[in-house]
Amino acid sequence: MNKFQVRLIFLGCLVLFMVQETVIRTLFDEPYPALRMPPFSGTGMNESGFYQASGYEIIVAFEDDTSVAISQHELFDAPDSHHWVLVRNFTPVDTTRRHTTAASRLEPIRFIAPGLVMSRTRTNYEVQRHPDTREFLLNRIGRIYPDRVPYYMDVNWYTERYHPGSLLEAEREYTGSTRIQLQ
Amino acid sequence: MGNRITEYMDKWIFREYTVPAAGLPIFRVVYGLIALIVFFPRHLWISHHPDVFFFPRVSMTIFFSGFPDMWFFVLLNFIMIGSALALILGYRVFWASLLLAAALLTGNSFAYSFGKINHDIFIILIPLVLAFSNWGDRLKTGNWNKQNSPGKDTGRWHDLKQTGWPLALLAMLVSLGMLTAAIPKITSGWLDPSVSALMGHLARNYHITERSTFLAEFFLVHNNLAFFKLLDYSTLVLEAGFMIAMFRWRWFLTFCAAACLFHFGVLLMMGITFVNNVIAYAAFVPWLYFLKGGTMEKAVIYLDRMREKVNLIRLLLITLPVWAILVFVSHPLQFSHPWISYYLGGALHSVVILTVSAGISLVYLLSLITRKRPAAPPY
Numbered sequence: 001m002n003k004f005q006v007r008l009i010f011l012g013c014l015v016l017f018m019v020q021e022t023v024i025r026t027l028f029d030e031p032y033p034a035l036r037m038p039p040f041s042g043t044g045m046n047e048s049g050f051y052q053a054s055g056y057e058i059i060v061a062f063e064d065d066t067s068v069a070i071s072q073h074e075l076f077d078a079p080d081s082h083h084w085v086l087v088r089n090f091t092p093v094d095t096t097r098r099h100t101t102a103a104s105r106l107e108p109i110r111f112i113a114p115g116l117v118m119s120r121t122r123t124n125y126e127v128q129r130h131p132d133t134r135e136f137l138l139n140r141i142g143r144i145y146p147d148r149v150p151y152y153m154d155v156n157w158y159t160e161r162y163h164p165g166s167l168l169e170a171e172r173e174y175t176g177s178t179r180i181q182l183q
Numbered sequence: 184m185g186n187r188i189t190e191y192m193d194k195w196i197f198r199e200y201t202v203p204a205a206g207l208p209i210f211r212v213v214y215g216l217i218a219l220i221v222f223f224p225r226h227l228w229i230s231h232h233p234d235v236f237f238f239p240r241v242s243m244t245i246f247f248s249g250f251p252d253m254w255f256f257v258l259l260n261f262i263m264i265g266s267a268l269a270l271i272l273g274y275r276v277f278w279a280s281l282l283l284a285a286a287l288l289t290g291n292s293f294a295y296s297f298g299k300i301n302h303d304i305f306i307i308l309i310p311l312v313l314a315f316s317n318w319g320d321r322l323k324t325g326n327w328n329k330q331n332s333p334g335k336d337t338g339r340w341h342d343l344k345q346t347g348w349p350l351a352l353l354a355m356l357v358s359l360g361m362l363t364a365a366i367p368k369i370t371s372g373w374l375d376p377s378v379s380a381l382m383g384h385l386a387r388n389y390h391i392t393e394r395s396t397f398l399a400e401f402f403l404v405h406n407n408l409a410f411f412k413l414l415d416y417s418t419l420v421l422e423a424g425f426m427i428a429m430f431r432w433r434w435f436l437t438f439c440a441a442a443c444l445f446h447f448g449v450l451l452m453m454g455i456t457f458v459n460n461v462i463a464y465a466a467f468v469p470w471l472y473f474l475k476g477g478t479m480e481k482a483v484i485y486l487d488r489m490r491e492k493v494n495l496i497r498l499l500l501i502t503l504p505v506w507a508i509l510v511f512v513s514h515p516l517q518f519s520h521p522w523i524s525y526y527l528g529g530a531l532h533s534v535v536i537l538t539v540s541a542g543i544s545l546v547y548l549l550s551l552i553t554r555k556r557p558a559a560p561p562y
Contacts, residue, residue: 001315003193006348010196013352017359024241031241032295033288037360037422037460038302039367043375044383051383055391071393077228078297084392085299086236115296116245119238132233162386164379167403170390 204347206470276319
C-alpha cells in the first residue's frame with residue numbers, strides 16, 4: 001500500500017458516505033452498517049405549544065379476573081433501546097389493510113432475500129395474531145407471574161402532552177388498544 | 184492550487200496524527216479491556232425472540248428468514264471474546280482486529296433486525312481501521328527513537344503505517360458520524376430560539392422510554408428555557424464542529440474531551456450510555472504520556488513479556504474459561520441496580536467508564552484554559 005492507495009481509501013470512504021446519505025436512505029431506509037449517530041431530530045412540540053409523544057401502558061389480565069400493569073422492562077428481555085420497536089408491533093391495526101401490492105411485487109426475490117420480503121410485507125396484524133407472538137408473551141409473563149394464568153394482554157395507546165411549565169405531569173388522550181388473547 | 188491542496192491533505196492524512204499514533208499499541212489494550220468489561224456477553228437475548236419479530240433493515244440479514252439459534256450467538260461470543268483477548272495479549276493483532284470487527288458486525292446485524300438500529304458503529308470501526316495501523320506493535324517498543332520518529336515517512340509500508348493515517352481516517356469517520364447527528368437536528372427545529380428540543384426529548388425519554396433519572400426529574404421541574412436552549416446550541420456546535428476540528432489533532436482532542444463531558448451529562452439526564460463513542464475518542468489520547476514509570480509501565484512490560492509466550496493453543500485455553508464465565512455464569516464486573524440507574528444513569532461499569540473519561544476530559548480542558556500543557560510524550 002502506497003500513499004496513492006491511502007488517499008484512495010479516504011476518497012472511497014467519503015464517496016460511500018455520500019451514497020449512504022443520499023441514495024440508500026432515499027430509496028430504502030437506514031441501512032446497517034451505516035456511519036450514523038442517533039439523530040434525536042425534531043422538537044416534539046405541537047402547534048398548541050405542548051410537547052407531544054405517543055405513550056402506552058401494558059395491562060395483563062389473568063383468569064382470576066385480576067389484572068396488573070407491567071412495565072416494558074419487565075416484559076422484554078431485549079436491551080431497553082429495543083423496547084419501543086417491540087411494543088410498536090402492538091399498535092392498533094386496521095385489520096383490512098394488507099401489503100398485497102408490495103407482497104406480489106417482492107415475491108420473486110423471496111428465495112434470495114427472504115428477510116427483505118418479510119420486513120416489507122408483514123403487517124402488525126399478522127404479528128399480533130401469530131401463534132409465536134402468543135407463545136412468546138405467555139413465556140415472558142409466565143416468568144414474572146409463574147403461579148398465575150394470563151388470559152389476555154392489552155396495550156393501551158395514548159397521546160401524551162406535556163406543558164413546558166410542568167414537564168413532570170402528562171396529559172393523556174386515549175387513542176386505541178390492542179388485545180392479544182393468550183388463552 | 185491543486186498541488187497545495189494535495190500537500191495540505193497529505194500533511195493531514197500522514198502527519199497530523201503521528202503523536203497519538205505512537206500510543207496506539209497501549210490503546211489496543213485499553214480497547215480490549217473495555218470490550219471485555221462492557222461489550223460481552225452480547226446478542227444472547229436475540230434468540231429468545233420468535234421470527235415473527237424479524238424485520239431486517241437493508242443489511243446482511245435480508246438473506247435470512249429469521250434469527251439464528253442460541254448456539255450461533257454463543258459461538259459468536261467465543262470468537263469476540265477470543266479476539267478481544269488476542270488484542271490485549273498482542274497475538275496476531277491484524278487478524279484478531281478484523282475477526283472482532285466481523286463478529287461484532289454479524290451479531291449487530293441480527294440485533295438490529297428488529298427494526299431498531301443502535302448507532303454504535305464506532306466499536307466496529309475502531310478495530311477495522313486500526314488493524315492497518317501500528318496498534319499491533321509491542322507496547323513498549325524501541326521504535327520511537329530519533330532514527331524512527333513518528334511522522335518520518337520514507338514511503339515504505341511499515342513507515343507509512345506509523346504515520347498515523349488510520350487515526351486520521353478514524354477521525355474523519357467519527358466526524359462524519361457526528362455530522363449525521365447534527366444535520367437532522369439543524370433541519371428539524373433545534374435552531375428555533377422559542378422551543379427547546381432537548382427539553383422535549385428529555386420529557387419523552389423520562390415518560391415513554393421510562394429512563395427516569397434523578398437529574399431528569401430535577402430538570403423537568405426546573406426547566407429554564409434559556410438554559411436548555413444553551414444546551415441545544417452547544418450540542419449542535421459540538422456535533423457539527425468535529426468536521427473542522429478533525430484537521431488538527433489538538434482541536435480534535437479538545438472536541439473529544441468536550442464530547443466526553445457531553446456524554447456524561449446525557450448519562451445523568453437521560454440514562455443513555457454512549458460508551459462506544461467515548462472509546463472511539465480514547466483512540467486519540469497520546470497514551471505514551473501515561474508511560475512514565477509506575478504501575479502502568481510495569482503492566483505494559485508484563486504484557487509484553489506475555490506476548491512472547493502466547494500461541495493459538497494458549498489463547499484458546501485463556502479464552503475458554505473467560506467465555507464460559509461471561510456467557511454461562513454472569514459477568515463479574517457488570518453490575519446494575521435501580522438506585523444506580525436512578526442517581527447515575529446506568530449500569531455501574533458504564534457509569535465508571537463515562538465518569539473516568541469525563542474526569543480526565545475536565546482536567547485536560549482546564550489545563551488548556553490555564554495554559555498548563557502536559558509535558559511532551561516520552562519519545
